[in-house]
Amino acid sequence: MSSDEFNKLGYHKKTEAVLTGTFLADRLTDHFYVKLYNLDNFYIEVFFDDRSHLIVKFRAFEHTLFVLPYLEEVKIAV
Known part of the structure; x- marks a missing residue:
């Protein structure tokens, strides 16, 4: 899968895809808790x-x- 293919997925399919990726790190912004994953050859x-x-x-x-x-x-x- 590529990042473009991922971006075309619906919400539930994106969630499923992320769960097959590798968690790398997280960070906190003013309004969001953000988690970084690696999947195939791209990041999410x-x-x-x-x-x-x-x-x-x-x-x-x-x-x-x-x-x-x-x-x-x-x-x-x-």
Whole structure:
């Protein structure tokens, strides 16, 4: 599956697809709790409303630029 194919899926099919992916990281924004997954050759962000805890949006992408907000949480021991 590609990110374009994922974006064309309905809500329930997107949810099913995400569950087959690999969880990578999460982050908190002003209004959303966002989880990052890897599926095939692309990434998916799942946006949860911070009050209702319901999924309000999916964002699938291939460019690693959108992964940068998650790198702040990565701790590397030297």
